[in-house]
Amino acid sequence: MVDLTPKQQIVLATVGHQLVTGGPGSGKTTVSILKAAKIARETLKPGQRVLFLSFARATVSCVLKAIDDEQDISPADRSRIEVDTYHNFFWRLLKTHGYLVGLPRRISFLTPPGEAIALAAIRREYGADKKLDDAELAEKRTREKAERERLAFAEGKICFDLFADLVARLLEGSAKLRALTAITWPCIIFDEFQDTSAAQWRVVKALGDRCTLIALADPEQRIFEFIGADPARLDHFKAAFAPTFTELGSDNHRSKDTDILLFGNEVLTANFSKSEYAGIAFCGFPSNRNQAYAALVTQVLQARARLIATGRPDWSLAILVPTKRMMRIVSDILREPFGNVPAIAHAASIDMEGPILAADVIALLLQQACGADDLDQLVHLMCQYLRGRGGSDPSKRDLGDAVRLERALAKWNQRIAAGRAPHASSVIQPIAAVLYASQQVVMLGDPDKDWIAIRAKLADGECPRLRAIANDARNVRLLERGNMLRKTLEQNWRERGRYADALDITLLDVTEN
Numbered sequence: 001m002v003d004l005t006p007k008q009q010i011v012l013a014t015v016g017h018q019l020v021t022g023g024p025g026s027g028k029t030t031v032s033i034l035k036a037a038k039i040a041r042e043t044l045k046p047g048q049r050v051l052f053l054s055f056a057r058a059t060v061s062c063v064l065k066a067i068d069d070e071q072d073i074s075p076a077d078r079s080r081i082e083v084d085t086y087h088n089f090f091w092r093l094l095k096t097h098g099y100l101v102g103l104p105r106r107i108s109f110l111t112p113p114g115e116a117i118a119l120a121a122i123r124r125e126y127g128a129d130k131k132l133d134d135a136e137l138a139e140k141r142t143r144e145k146a147e148r149e150r151l152a153f154a155e156g157k158i159c160f161d162l163f164a165d166l167v168a169r170l171l172e173g174s175a176k177l178r179a180l181t182a183i184t185w186p187c188i189i190f191d192e193f194q195d196t197s198a199a200q201w202r203v204v205k206a207l208g209d210r211c212t213l214i215a216l217a218d219p220e221q222r223i224f225e226f227i228g229a230d231p232a233r234l235d236h237f238k239a240a241f242a243p244t245f246t247e248l249g250s251d252n253h254r255s256k257d258t259d260i261l262l263f264g265n266e267v268l269t270a271n272f273s274k275s276e277y278a279g280i281a282f283c284g285f286p287s288n289r290n291q292a293y294a295a296l297v298t299q300v301l302q303a304r305a306r307l308i309a310t311g312r313p314d315w316s317l318a319i320l321v322p323t324k325r326m327m328r329i330v331s332d333i334l335r336e337p338f339g340n341v342p343a344i345a346h347a348a349s350i351d352m353e354g355p356i357l358a359a360d361v362i363a364l365l366l367q368q369a370c371g372a373d374d375l376d377q378l379v380h381l382m383c384q385y386l387r388g389r390g391g392s393d394p395s396k397r398d399l400g401d402a403v404r405l406e407r408a409l410a411k412w413n414q415r416i417a418a419g420r421a422p423h424a425s426s427v428i429q430p431i432a433a434v435l436y437a438s439q440q441v442v443m444l445g446d447p448d449k450d451w452i453a454i455r456a457k458l459a460d461g462e463c464p465r466l467r468a469i470a471n472d473a474r475n476v477r478l479l480e481r482g483n484m485l486r487k488t489l490e491q492n493w494r495e496r497g498r499y500a501d502a503l504d505i506t507l508l509d510v511t512e513n
């Protein structure tokens with residue numbers, strides 16, 4: 001075990017509500033999991049657990065790993081520390097108790113692309129946020145909220161944005177549920193507490209009625225202010241719970257004896273106090289594209305080699321780029337570096353709506369169902385793509401395009417039903433041509449190749465929207481979903497002799513991630 005600092009020891013020894021603050025690497029997580037283990041060992045009754053909540057799945061994995069690596073935590077204590085994301089914990093409560101606030105018994109999660117599609121009509125009426133005055137923006141938000149509520153209560157489709165609010169209503173309205181929660185989790189640790197939104201804070205307050213709360217926070221690292229994290233949140237916590245307050249301050253055990261933290265903070269303010277920083281190296285790139293990318297690959301490989309040589313299993317290497325386009329270029333280069341350099345494994349973080357919805361279109365065409373409603377389904381998915389690809393800020397043009405496509409399809413179908421040929425100038429013509437071309441593709445049973453063959457038909461066709469979809473679908477691999485998707489499609493091919501369920505597989509893959 002690390003030698004805990006005197007302040008960390010205070011955290012370990014303190015009973016009751018606590019607020020622990022400190023900068024990056026000051027040891028908040030370390031001491032909190034040791035505290036969790038101590039509680040598990042000394043105070044929990046059979047069946048009870050300590051709950052550790054964090055915002056991101058990546059953090060959950062890191063915390064689980066830190067618990068595994070901590071020699072001083074016995075397997076028995078380990079099994080009584082539960083680590084989860086705020087969202088997943090809220091979802092679990094909603095699934096089991098949501099009916100108490102009037103939700104249907106069966107509820108499902110509405111994915112962000114699904115939410116974008118559902119709210120597209122309202123968003124279309126108002127246009128982009130930046131063009132609205134305060135009153136219009138407030139009205140738009142109120143209508144979006146009302147639609148989310150309607151989807152939740154009438155259709156049982158719950159989107160992320162409602163999770164915390166619904167759980168707050170649940171817990172505030174039921175003393176029994178608060179008691180039940182406290183019986184299961186008598187102590188709850190909140191990571192990154194500075195980032196809790198107003199609704200999440202209501203949940204925390206309700207839980208604190210019966211549970212012991214430990215809030216970990218770095219006031220300097222508030223990153224969710226734009227969605228409601230309040231600078232005064234720590235004061236709210238102090239006022240509500242009078243916790244023991246421990247400041248671990250700027251101790252930095254992670255990158256001791258370096259200026260990395262100082263440099264990071266100064267990058268954010270663009271205000272540099274030194275010409276040299278311990279632990280930081282600068283390297284200029286030639287302005288010529290190819291040389292610049294070659295230099296990037298060389299630097300990445302060298303940095304990776306240095307990290308591997310440290311023997312630490314938990315290293316990571318971040319590459320920051322200024323634009324999405326650049327991210328794809330860099331990702332492409334790392335996948336296929338120059339010469340004989342093998343691919344460099346990496347993950348890119350991109351907005352997911354466009355690629356996910358584009359993947360649905362490709363999946364539909366992979367099915368080669370050759371049914372009567374193929375064209376209707378294809379146009380429907382194209383409209384979903386247009387409505388959802390802009391996320392919470394869809395462009396007017398996309399939304400208008402979706403309506404035009406739907407109208408054109410209706411006309412197309414009317415003419416066919418009346419035994420007449422569709423108009424030669426209909427926007428549906430090039431879509432029908434791509435559909436036909438995709439049905440002629442001879443599938444090989446290799447999802448990678450077949451996927452690319454279908455994507456090429458979209459890219460080569462005359463429909464600009466399908467070309468955009470082909471382009472966005474190139475980003476699917478950046479979502480780190482490629483492997484799972486490929487395996488399931490392979491299995492589908494083996495079992496059915498074709499990709500009969502490609503669309504369901506793609507939809508499921510996206511929902512589960």
Ligand SMILES: Nc1ncnc2c1ncn2[C@@H]1O[C@H](COP(=O)(O)OP(=O)(O)OP(=O)(O)O)[C@@H](O)[C@H]1O
Nearest residue numbers: 002003004005023024025026027028029030253254
């Ligand atoms: N008292 C200590 N002495 C030496 N190393 C420590 C001490 N406390 C923590 N560490 C180590 O410092 C590193 C960072 O600690 P930890 O992850 O707990 O910090 P943190 O405050 O949670 O950071 P962040 O807010 O960035 O997640 C870990 O590798 C941990 O093992």
